Amino acid sequence: MCLAIPGRVEEITTEGDLRMGRVNFGGIVKRVCLDYVPEVAVGDYTIVHVGFALSKIDQDSAEKTLAIFREMGMLEEELAGEEEAFARAAAAPQSACPDGSCAVEVPKTTLN
16 A cells, blocks of 8 residues: 655755655655655655655644554555565565456355
8 A cells, every 4th residue: 555644844955956855754754855845844744655745734634644654553564665665575475366367266155
């Protein structure tokens, strides 16, 4: 699942022509592209999806959303580093047919 997660902008820099920032997601800090939200400043909260800030959000809403994600155990999962995500995927049960093309046999039941 890919969620849009609120985070607090801690630093803003530029990389070439891109406006970038360090965003804190309740203790997990990630590098994020801020190019689509030029109004966001250090200290503001923004909604981030796959490394791109999408919009500015108020602090209260951001903190409530982060708390809910944390309670659900989804915050760490969504913000896992690449190596951790690959390790989780490798440990998860694997399907012999991940694209769903395998026919699933449904057992027949008899009614008396």
